[in-house]
Amino acid sequence: MLSDWELWACADQVLKTHGENAPLHVAEQIGVLALARDEAGIATWKAIAQRVAELMGKDGPNQLQ
Structure with missing residues (x-):
C-alpha cells in the first residue's frame, strides 16, 4: 500500500490529468483491477478515489498547490 502522502499525490495527478472526468477514470481503473481480481490494486484505487x-469538493476540481 502507498503512503498517505503518495495517495494524495496520485489523487492530485489524476485530477490534473482528467479534470472533471477524474471520478470516471478512477472507476475504470477499479473495474479493470476487479476483473483481474487484484485486491491490493482495488484497495489502492479506492483510497485514491x-x-x-x-479534492473535488462541491465546487469541482481543487488540486493541491
Whole structure:
C-alpha cells in the first residue's frame, strides 16, 4: 500500500490529468483491477478515489498547490 502522502499525490495527478472526468477514470481503473481480481490494486484505487472526491469538493476540481 502507498503512503498517505503518495495517495494524495496520485489523487492530485489524476485530477490534473482528467479534470472533471477524474471520478470516471478512477472507476475504470477499479473495474479493470476487479476483473483481474487484484485486491491490493482495488484497495489502492479506492483510497485514491476518496482523496479525489475530497479534492473535488462541491465546487469541482481543487488540486493541491
